[in-house]
Amino acid sequence: MRSRENLIPVYYRLADDIKQQIEAGVLKDGDLIPTEAQLGEQYAISRMTVRQGIALLAEAGLIATVKGKGSFVTRPRLNQLVIDLTNSGVSKEQLRYKLVSVNLVRNNLELAHELGLSGETNIIAVKRLLFKGQLPVAIEEKFLRYQKGKPLLETQLEYADFPELVAKHQDSVPVRNDMVISVAALSAEQAKLLETEEVLPALVVKQVIYAKEDKPLGVSIMVCHKDRFELKATSYPLSGRL
Amino acid sequence: MRSRENLIPVYYRLADDIKQQIEAGVLKDGDLIPTEAQLGEQYAISRMTVRQGIALLAEAGLIATVKGKGSFVTRPRLNQLVIDLTNSGVSKEQLRYKLVSVNLVRNNLELAHELGLSGETNIIAVKRLLFKGQLPVAIEEKFLRYQKGKPLLETQLEYADFPELVAKHQDSVPVRNDMVISVAALSAEQAKLLETEEVLPALVVKQVIYAKEDKPLGVSIMVCHKDRFELKATSYPLSGRL
DNA sequence: CAGTGGTCTAGACCACCAT
DNA sequence: TGGTGGTCTAGACCACTGA
Structure with missing residues (x-):
């Protein structure tokens, strides 16, 4: 079920779609995103593949998944800043x-x-x-x-x-x-x-x-x-x- | 294939085992960890479950997986520090x-x-x-x-x-x-x-x-x-x- | 109770890498 | 060419949530 023309994986495409919706304000802080089963049906992909996309979003801090309830949109963790010492200060x-x-x-x-x-x-x-x-x-x-x-x-x-x-x-x-x-x-x-x-x-x-x-x-x-x-x-x- | 007595998932157990080996110096920087097929056989679990454990280690920066080659032990990214503004400075x-x-x-x-x-x-x-x-x-x-x-x-x-x-x-x-x-x-x-x-x-x-x-x-x-x-x-x- | 996410399986095909 | 990780499937059972 990989996109034919593109080389990008389906789960990545799904994650990016939801990310766009969050950044555009369609999905707001606290909103529930569709269930894994629903997303699987929408994209015509298996649930494990949906979960791969969901995992990307959770890792990026855009959503938080709660067992038994669903996945909620969260404000990105802008209070967590990363210092990269190999680049910081001077190149x-x-x-x-x-x-x-x-x-x-x-x-x-x-x-x-x-x-x-x-x-x-x-x-x-x-x-x-x-x-x-x-x-x-x-x-x-x-x-x-x-x-x-x-x-x-x-x-x-x-x-x-x-x-x-x-x-x-x-x-x-x-x-x-x-x-x-x-x-x-x-x-x-x-x-x-x-x-x-x-x-x-x-x-x-x-x-x-x-x-x-x-x-x-x-x-x-x-x-x-x-x-x-x-x-x-x-x-x-x-x-x-x- | 979940551990009977413990509530911890198998893939987590696998990831922790490898983490211990890295921290103890058994697996050194640059070493190749066993292939996903080998790990699946060792732990008697399916390859997708092995991959879940591998993903944890990669996310933590303990290993880097390379397509077609394998997963290598890497020094953790100690040059990337996180400032948490909600806790920093004063509680x-x-x-x-x-x-x-x-x-x-x-x-x-x-x-x-x-x-x-x-x-x-x-x-x-x-x-x-x-x-x-x-x-x-x-x-x-x-x-x-x-x-x-x-x-x-x-x-x-x-x-x-x-x-x-x-x-x-x-x-x-x-x-x-x-x-x-x-x-x-x-x-x-x-x-x-x-x-x-x-x-x-x-x-x-x-x-x-x-x-x-x-x-x-x-x-x-x-x-x-x-x-x-x-x-x-x-x-x-x-x-x-x- | 029904619905949700969490875990896990036993396969499959692919792209990439070395030889 | 054979071996590796990357993607994906179509199921399954579980633990947790809420009504």
Whole structure:
């Protein structure tokens, strides 16, 4: 029952039809869409195929299906925004990295606690500078558990993004990344690295990467020059496939 | 073929098994998982049921399926973080709102351009103050196209969040929300509203809500006190169902 | 009780990929 | 060419909802 001329699957066509009706206001927030049986009859397709289309709409947040009742039109989840770090701030191609320092930290209790370690464990601290062209835009500081027999190759230090770095260097598999965005003033040292005046505020982006069971694997703190870096987010990717 | 004792569906069990193997490192990044036919035989279930489990894993970003080849284990998309505005910053229960002003703006070219309007159109400007307990934490300024015959009721002004407000007041259906996060210094007026010193920097969160075909419906700008407000994001919700 | 979505089957044909 | 995932069917039984 696939459309003859088009290569697009039937269930996709069904989902798109309903999406159009929602975006045009024909189907409004709270409305019940036709039952799966009815849609199957309308499109002359089997119920399992209808369900495939329904699933697309539910995944995109356009409808919510309730067992025993039906599928309701819902306002898209515009309160859920996605930050894509691989694209945000500055496009990846323009970015250059410069390694500032690599250290072994010991007896830093606050850091050790954040990484779920005792104070005596060695922690690797990597500091990088991010450039956009010739302009330094951010200082990135990363802290990882010291993992024996897993040297941090310089290529990894220079190019890998943070989750990738953690994945390569740790034995545990990273499964979650938590982020906190805040504002802080630049220290004298940070201002010097960013080639700017001391008094400037900065955007601070802190990430903590976890393995399963909330085991922390690494911490990253980015201090971004306020006029050279922006974080972007959008609700769209969630419904990107439709 | 549903598990007899448990109420959990078989396809969910299959997905969870594979997820455990990935998180334990048994299946590594790039590995091929068994084919759908093999999994069907292993679990003694039909191929369509296997595919339901596979779909869960793909949705969570744990695997990527390639037509004609198979399903590969992939590192979870830790670079994609979700901001949930209904929970971020401060928990919703603690928030109080105070309406500062409602104005009709005309001939503000910059604003009109952002809303896709000519300079002579009326724009509604709503300014609110957000409190956490007795402390003002942020100034929220919203701009919407003036829509005839759709008054902004005061209850909506006080309580609705931004996408909800836009949905209620505009004829077009909102479908996308873009956000830019940056840093700026407080103006004297803003500092006074936030009951703080003038020189402080602030977190600035700007949102633009669009209808289909990139038609802008509304703009919201939140200016947040640096010590009283944080934005949180996490990669986890994307794989929350598993 | 009738109607709904949730799960599951045992097939089928196709498009794509590697060899 | 044989193997893979992508689509689709025409059934079935279940759990949940509401009257």
